[in-house]
Amino acid sequence: MTEAVPRLSAQRVSKLYPGVQALDGVDFEVHAGAVNVLIGENGAGKSTLMKIIAGVEQPSTGCLLLDGEEVHFADPAAAARAGVCMVFQELNLFANLSIAENVFIGRERCRLGIDIDRGSEIERTRELLERLDHPLDPRALVSSLTIGQQQIVEIARALAQDARVLILDEPTSALSAAEAETLFAVIAELKARGVAIVYISHRLEELKRIGDYVTVLRDGHLVATAAMADVDVPWIVRQMIGRDAPARADAAPCGASGGDVLAVTDLVLPRERGGFTVDHVSLTVGAGEIVGIYGLLGAGRTELLESIMGCRRDATGSITIAGTEISGCDVSDRMAAGIALVPEDRRRAGFIQSFSVAHNLTIASLGRFARWFNLDMRREAAAARGSIGDLAIKVAGPETMVTTLSGGNQQKVVIGKALLTRPRVLLLDEPTRGVDVGAKTEQYRLIRHLAGEGLGVLFATSELDELTALATRVLVMCEGKITLDLPCDAADHDSITAAANPRAQAA
Amino acid sequence: MRGDTLLLLMRLRTVIALIVVLAVFSAAAPNFLSSANMVLMLKHVALNAILAIGLTYVIVAGGIDLSVGSTVGLTGMVAGFLMLNGVPVGGDMLMRFNLFEIVLIVLAIGVLIGAINGVLVARLKVAPFIATLGTLYVVRGAALLSSDGRTFPDLVGDAYYGTSGFPFIGGGYLLGLPVSVWLLGVIAAVAAYVAMRTPLGRKIYAVGGNAHAAALSGIRVNRVLIVTYMVSGFCAAVVGLIIASELQAAHPATGDTFELNAIAAAVLGGASLAGGRGTIVGTLVGAAVIGVLGDGMVMMGVSAFWQMVIKGLVIIAAVLLDGAQARLQHRVAIRRAAALA
Numbered sequence: 009m010t011e012a013v014p015r016l017s018a019q020r021v022s023k024l025y026p027g028v029q030a031l032d033g034v035d036f037e038v039h040a041g042a043v044n045v046l047i048g049e050n051g052a053g054k055s056t057l058m059k060i061i062a063g064v065e066q067p068s069t070g071c072l073l074l075d076g077e078e079v080h081f082a083d084p085a086a087a088a089r090a091g092v093c094m095v096f097q098e099l100n101l102f103a104n105l106s107i108a109e110n111v112f113i114g115r116e117r118c119r120l121g122i123d124i125d126r127g128s129e130i131e132r133t134r135e136l137l138e139r140l141d142h143p144l145d146p147r148a149l150v151s152s153l154t155i156g157q158q159q160i161v162e163i164a165r166a167l168a169q170d171a172r173v174l175i176l177d178e179p180t181s182a183l184s185a186a187e188a189e190t191l192f193a194v195i196a197e198l199k200a201r202g203v204a205i206v207y208i209s210h211r212l213e214e215l216k217r218i219g220d221y222v223t224v225l226r227d228g229h230l231v232a233t234a235a236m237a238d239v240d241v242p243w244i245v246r247q248m249i250g251r252d253a254p255a256r257a258d259a260a261p262c263g264a265s266g267g268d269v270l271a272v273t274d275l276v277l278p279r280e281r282g283g284f285t286v287d288h289v290s291l292t293v294g295a296g297e298i299v300g301i302y303g304l305l306g307a308g309r310t311e312l313l314e315s316i317m318g319c320r321r322d323a324t325g326s327i328t329i330a331g332t333e334i335s336g337c338d339v340s341d342r343m344a345a346g347i348a349l350v351p352e353d354r355r356r357a358g359f360i361q362s363f364s365v366a367h368n369l370t371i372a373s374l375g376r377f378a379r380w381f382n383l384d385m386r387r388e389a390a391a392a393r394g395s396i397g398d399l400a401i402k403v404a405g406p407e408t409m410v411t412t413l414s415g416g417n418q419q420k421v422v423i424g425k426a427l428l429t430r431p432r433v434l435l436l437d438e439p440t441r442g443v444d445v446g447a448k449t450e451q452y453r454l455i456r457h458l459a460g461e462g463l464g465v466l467f468a469t470s471e472l473d474e475l476t477a478l479a480t481r482v483l484v485m486c487e488g489k490i491t492l493d494l495p496c497d498a499a500d501h502d503s504i505t506a507a508a509n510p511r512a513q514a515a
Numbered sequence: 516m517r518g519d520t521l522l523l524l525m526r527l528r529t530v531i532a533l534i535v536v537l538a539v540f541s542a543a544a545p546n547f548l549s550s551a552n553m554v555l556m557l558k559h560v561a562l563n564a565i566l567a568i569g570l571t572y573v574i575v576a577g578g579i580d581l582s583v584g585s586t587v588g589l590t591g592m593v594a595g596f597l598m599l600n601g602v603p604v605g606g607d608m609l610m611r612f613n614l615f616e617i618v619l620i621v622l623a624i625g626v627l628i629g630a631i632n633g634v635l636v637a638r639l640k641v642a643p644f645i646a647t648l649g650t651l652y653v654v655r656g657a658a659l660l661s662s663d664g665r666t667f668p669d670l671v672g673d674a675y676y677g678t679s680g681f682p683f684i685g686g687g688y689l690l691g692l693p694v695s696v697w698l699l700g701v702i703a704a705v706a707a708y709v710a711m712r713t714p715l716g717r718k719i720y721a722v723g724g725n726a727h728a729a730a731l732s733g734i735r736v737n738r739v740l741i742v743t744y745m746v747s748g749f750c751a752a753v754v755g756l757i758i759a760s761e762l763q764a765a766h767p768a769t770g771d772t773f774e775l776n777a778i779a780a781a782v783l784g785g786a787s788l789a790g791g792r793g794t795i796v797g798t799l800v801g802a803a804v805i806g807v808l809g810d811g812m813v814m815m816g817v818s819a820f821w822q823m824v825i826k827g828l829v830i831i832a833a834v835l836l837d838g839a840q841a842r843l844q845h846r847v848a849i850r851r852a853a854a855l856a
Contacts, residue, residue, distance in 0.1 A: 360724040
């Protein structure tokens with residue numbers, strides 16, 4: 009311990025959402041000049057805890073202490089005034105404004121209270137960027153920057169507010185290896201200046217390098233906290249998932265596929281400013297096969313799936329479902345041909361918030377329950393009850409509103425909706441994002457069961473563990489291209505990571 | 516639970532408001548509840564309710580249609596023109612239409628204006644507010660141009676041309692009720708059936724609830740949106756016909772600001788301008804509240820200026836209550852979750 013009193017601590021913090029206990033009596037602290045790494049699987053409560061600390065959310069119970077004094081942050085601005093700043097994973101920048109304007113957004117430096125002092129803002133921004141070893145032009149538009157540079161701008165914004173506690177939420181998820189190195193250097197520099205840093209990640213390889221302490225959350229509970237020097241990676245994994253890392257025996261059986269149900273040839277999705285988001289991709293999925301696409305954020309996984317589904321009008325290339333060409337069809341016709349997509353962002357694209365579970369389940373297959381204009385409500389309700397039973401969706405009844413369900417059950421509703429269209433191929437984008445650990449294995453079992461019945465499955469993931477636990481064949485995507493295609497028993501972590509990394513590809 | 520009772524009361528707020536308004540006025544004005552007055556009020560309510568039904572479709576799908584008042588004006592003018600004149604068809608030949616054909620043409624024009632709104636919003640991605648504000652002006656201008664601003668008078672019909680039944684649409688009675696009320700009944704029944712029990716209805720709610728998710732569920736979002744605007748245009752054309760028929764004259768300024776009362780009725784009835792929420796029955800009750808409030812205040816001799824103030828306050832109160840209901844619902848859901856945990 010560098011100080012007796014932690015810079016910031018959370019005590020017995022709980023957070024309750026409808027249907028979900030996101031945090032349950034969690035203690036957490038971070039000291040000046042130290043990095044506390046916060047880890048846990050998706051849905052463990054990391055982001056919720058940090059949102060509470062940064063004033064985005066209010067705790068249901070529990071309190072926050074800053075330098076030993078109890079504080080209440082009504083909103084992120086209040087937290088920022090106290091020196092607690094958060095850099096979100098999905099960066100909160102205004103692409104249409106310059107770097108300097110972004111750094112001072114909401115706290116513009118003004119003469120006489122009304123006239124923005126651009127000169128001084130630009131000067132101060134230049135200083136901050138130099139301190140961060142990134143001499144960018146403060147007048148450049150944020151839209152012209154890479155993701156890594158945008159992250160630096162976010163950090164500069166935090167520093168401009170004299171951040172004493174800096175929260176970084178999965179900062180390297182979108183960065184290339186070189187950009188990540190720069191970020192680590194910046195973190196080291198901030199530490200030396202006495203900033204307390206909370207670093208959220210689920211990349212185990214980074215943790216030992218930059219962490220001074222490690223705190224592990226699982227299912228909304230604090231399971232362990234320790235000095236990094238005292239622990240090793242296997243210990244961390246054990247704490248995270250509550251047992252040893254899944255052995256090979258736990259993984260899916262390899263091979264075992266029938267004829268191709270999905271064949272994609274030369275799929276191209278051009279990028280707005282030149283280049284390709286999906287760069288001449290060809291792949292096949294056999295009946296009963298589970299193909300996993302791994303890649304970093306921005307590798308083009310989601311765009312590939314969306315192009316196959318027909319959501320991207322600019323995409324070109326041939327796509328066949330069981331031999332039928334569908335590349336000229338819209339989403340609706342593609343679904344009729346036997347393909348369905350379970351999107352990554354359930355809330356935005358997966359379900360309809362104002363609908364019940366039953367109505368969400370049947371919305372994609374209403375034609376089956378209709379005779380002429382009339383919707384046969386009895387058959388529709390029976391189908392919904394059938395899905396709820398088949399997928400073991402835990403609900404009070406079919407009329408329950410979908411928004412009150414836990415992440416895992418919501419995901420099952422979206423999968424159930426897709427299955428009611430009787431697809432030959434199921435596309436899943438990050439199938440367990442926001443699903444808690446226990447429910448995760450259940451999702452895997454479900455997907456394997458579906459593949460066992462002859463469904464072709466193509467899923468995208470950014471988690472290596474998920475890839476190895478589920479896929480019978482592994483594809484790796486990097487900068488829009490498929491860089492690796494291996495059966496699961498031939499794929500090891502090192503070659504997968506190397507194939508996913510743009511720098512390693514260039515070398 | 517207390518929360519549940521409160522929630523139920525809030526859900527029924529428009530019905531409660533209607534009962535309160537009826538009770539207050541019948542106490543204050545003795546002949547308020549007389550059957551003659553009731554029929555008269557129903558007739559007033561019917562016009563706004565028909566427009567509000569069309570708007571409910573648009574609003575549930577997440578849009579708005581400001582052009583319905585203008586469409587009422589233009590469709591009335593088209594009906595008036597066709598009643599009085601023939602359409603030149605080459606040489607000096609004039610083509611005259613009978614009543615049935617005139618009704619069909621007028622309804623088709625309403626649907627066409629709706630389709631134009633729909634294409635602007637769905638395919639050309641113009642914000643619904645702006646697109647229909649634009650058509651509000653264009654259509655009103657077209658109505659004025661159609662007669663150079665004059666009224667088409669004496670639309671009594673002519674047996675020679677098969678149009679003598681025209682005044683019946685807005686002025687006739689069937690089984691003691693005005694024809695316009697029967698029309699409202701039929702339109703409301705069909706609209707409620709389509710909304711509740713057909714794939715199209717379900718898709719409209721889905722598109723308004725989450726257009727992105729709807730598209731990924733294979734729903735052709737653009738088509739659904741266009742259909743809702745066509746329904747709204749159709750309803751406006753029906754109202755245009757009723758008014759021209761009742762007055763036996765078509766005036767180009769008819770229907771001015773009708774869209775505002777129709778939107779108010781839909782919102783009072785629980786439709787959310789954010790989309791995804793709203794019912795035909797709710798809208799009917801909402802239209803009844805607005806109509807009864809207006810007529811009742813007239814009977815009590817409340818000044819027209821105060822009438823506007825009161826109507827405005829009722830609308831704002833309705834939306835505030837709607838927000839309160841949503842928050843209460845959220846709290847009850849959290850309490851349930853806590854009870855389960």
